[in-house]
Amino acid sequence: MKKLIYLAVLSTLLVACDEPSTVLNPVEETGEKLFYQPENFPQPSYDFSKNPVTDEGFELGRKLFYDGKLSRDGTISCAECHSQPYAFTHHGHSISHGIDDKIGTRNAPAIQNTAFMDLFFWDGGVFDLDFFSVAPIVNPVEMDEELGNVLEKLRATEDYPEMFKAAYGSEEITTEGFLKALSQFMNSLVSANSKYDKYVRNEAGGEFTDQEISGLSIFKTKCASCHGTDLFTDGSFRNNGLQIYVRDPDFGRAIITENAADNYKFKVPSLRNVGYTAPYMHDGQFLTLKQVIEHYASGVNDSETLDPELKKNGVLGIPLTETEKSDLIAFLATLNDPTFISNTAFAAP
Structure with a gap:
């Protein structure tokens, strides 16, 4: 179809x-x-x-x-x-x-x-x-x-x-x-007026807390390989280890390319305004950011096309401590742009 x-x-x-x-x-x-x-x-x-x-x-x-x-x-x-x-x-x-x-x-x-x-x-x-x-x-x-x-x-x-x-x-x-x-x-x-944007542009209102700074550091080390640049996506297609529904699988990018190497690969979404855009993933299976981070930390499923970033040294997922998880969520909140969702110029005429 x-x-x-x-x-x-x-x-x-x-x-x-x-x-x-x-x-x-x-x-x-x-x-x-x-x-x-x-x-x-x-x-x-x-x-x-x-x-x-x-x-x-x-x-x-x-x-x-x-x-x-x-x-x-x-x-x-x-x-x-x-x-x-x-x-x-x-x-x-x-x-x-x-x-x-x-x-x-x-x-x-x-x-x-x-x-x-x-x-x-x-x-x-x-x-x-x-x-x-x-x-x-x-x-x-x-x-x-x-x-x-x-x-x-x-x-x-x-x-x-x-x-x-x-x-x-x-x-x-x-x-x-x-x-x-x-x-x-x-x-x-x-959308480019989040707290993060003010932080990188050294503008008023962009002062990060210690937790947000820690979260940014963790993000750069463990997340930016896919969510790169200030767009927070590299625009690529990747298999991020979601559960595959055998009875009715969504083959993702492979539907377009007709190449089995693209099975279960989906476009890396931007993380901008991620606090407003729940549920998450192409099938909306996660309702909260905490669930998303738990998936990457301990819920990644292996398959032939799983992204190599999620299977380094034979270890599935992205190892994260409880503190790192909390710090990451704090940083992700800085990507929310309240002016974007309230701009009357974008509302119904």
């Missing part, structure tokens, strides 16, 4: 390439861009030359993000599974559900700092943010709609043609304009 959904995404994009290209040249920007480059972040992966963020494009993308018209029956918006108070995740649900209360197969990941990502979804099935939104729209257990139907619904409204004209200079509502507006909104969801 997942493979078919990704093929549907590709088919939609090929059709989009044949549409009129009036949206390729956005109108001149008026006002400050909402996307910004944090000084402690790496350079963006997204090519902003093809889709710069404008006030008008952002507002169009924001309205679309919160609009149920993207789903078959009008009940499911992007925000249904990506709620701002929880760093744009589906809080409280181990496995996300969509239209008609149908249950999916994975936990919806956070939408944050997308401009710095190369691949999307737990299995990396989409390689460009501009294509990202198609997958949930066509997925039968998420929005269960056809992109063409979505565009027709938008064309029948009074406000969307005017918003497309403000963003792109034409009232014409195309696949390209639709997807790029959503990208403009998502790319503006930059």
Whole structure:
């Protein structure tokens, strides 16, 4: 099923390439861009030359993000599974559900700092943010709609043609304009104002306690090989030793690559805002950070594709004392960005 959904995404994009290209040249920007480059972040992966963020494009993308018209029956918006108070995740649900209360197969990941990502979804099935939104729209257990139907619904409204004209200079509502507006909104969801950020930038409010400093030191030694850079992910795909459900296994990255060496490998998630994004892992099996750390300390399951970082010198997991566990949790709390989850510019219009 997942493979078919990704093929549907590709088919939609090929059709989009044949549409009129009036949206390729956005109108001149008026006002400050909402996307910004944090000084402690790496350079963006997204090519902003093809889709710069404008006030008008952002507002169009924001309205679309919160609009149920993207789903078959009008009940499911992007925000249904990506709620701002929880760093744009589906809080409280181990496995996300969509239209008609149908249950999916994975936990919806956070939408944050997308401009710095190369691949999307737990299995990396989409390689460009501009294509990202198609997958949930066509997925039968998420929005269960056809992109063409979505565009027709938008064309029948009074406000969307005017918003497309403000963003792109034409009232014409195309696949390209639709997807790029959503990208403009998502790319503006930059989270870089946590206590940790203030600490590394030597700003007021960034003073670490002794426990947080200890936790940072432990993190650098035992966690940063996967959760690297100030994005707190290296963007790789790894098998982190979760329990494998034999009756209905999720093969992760291998679904896309069709390579057995990628079995049970999933994208390393960013730890930013980790205090807001429970439950954890691709299947939401852990409800607390304490459970996550206990997994790495004593619950790692061995398999052929287990990441070598979790089996050093033949020892499974990451040895941690009780004090180190507590210090790690204290440090992880410094990655929470309260301004990100309360920014009214990101809320429903």
